[in-house]
Amino acid sequence: MTNSGQLPAIALLPRHQRRVLGGHPWVFANEIAMTAEARALPPGSLVRLMTDAGEAVGIAGFNPHALIVARMIDRNARAAIDAAWMTARLRRAVALRDTLFDTPHYRLIHAEADGLPGLVIDRYGDALSIQMNAALVEVLRPLLLEAIDAVLAPSVMVLRNDSTARLLEGLKQEVTVLRGDADRPVELVEYGVRFVADLAGGQKTGWFYDQRDNRHFVAQLARGARMLDLYSHTGGFALPAAVAGARSVVVVDRSAPALALAERSAALNDVAARCSFVRAEAFAEMERLASAGERFDVVVADPPAFVKSKKDLGVGIKGYRKMIRMAAKLVTPGGYLCVASCSHNVTPEMFEEQLQRGLADARRGGRILRRAGAAPDHPLDPWLPESAYLKALVLQLD
16 A cells, blocks of 8 residues: 655646646656656656645656656545555446446556556456556556456456557566466457457457447448458458358458457358458558459458557558558449558548548549547547547548
């Protein structure tokens, strides 16, 4: 248990307080009075954040070596950060998700928006995939694990601490099985469609819950259609379309393990006969399909991030333009195109500009039917609009 009265005090610099006092959850290194005592604090230390006049702002996790030097966790500077506090945060998050969804398959904790900066937890029934992206969360780990057992008592827990965000916090990358058998894929359900996910070896935290509603929307367009799902991973867009009644679905990904999971999911949903699985790089496969004169009623292109950092922006946005051009050429007149970007450095305006350019390159017109981001189990902190990383567009093309 942490007694807030015993926490070290860290002061904001004069004229650097308005943003944080207004509700923003981050404090940057140039906004802090970086004393010798502050520099000596271990990364992730809990501190009382103060104004330069000595007024309490709240409790934060402090990392003197990071650009985001402090992350707010409670605006009550007298709060006790203990197991009861952590349990209350977790129960609040569970209650919200159980209101939103009818099965226990969702993103349970989405960092700042759930009051736990740097923490991501995905729930797969009684299995959890946990990612700790800030030194603060490592400090809070014992409280977190105690709260998880009190609220959920999962049979499987995997730490997916292999994100590059950890390097910015001075943390090592690792994957650790804390409990249970993580060698076997787990099952999850979205809108009645069954999937399997690999928590220890799959991408990110094993599954991409963020596209849940976009997958469902596209599936309704695919009834009776011929569909192409590029960058499919484990069949996220393809299988709901097949279950909804797509005539045929081509699933393309360069990962053999991901395609194997997609095939297992197809069998679980009794749609394997209408699905074909192609291991290929997406650009090369689009070129091959175009040369062969292939066309599809629905084409989905949902790639991994083309822009992982700002230095990749120039090359990455050209990649989106090329992807959209090539994908659009594969859509039948009157058919549908779904394209997405999960690069948080690419703004919605940038992405739509590449959409316009890609469609012009392909000499295709049409209309946008849906602009969307992540599903509601990925809530947004109102002061962190840049955390709305996912952009998904669905169009009908002429």
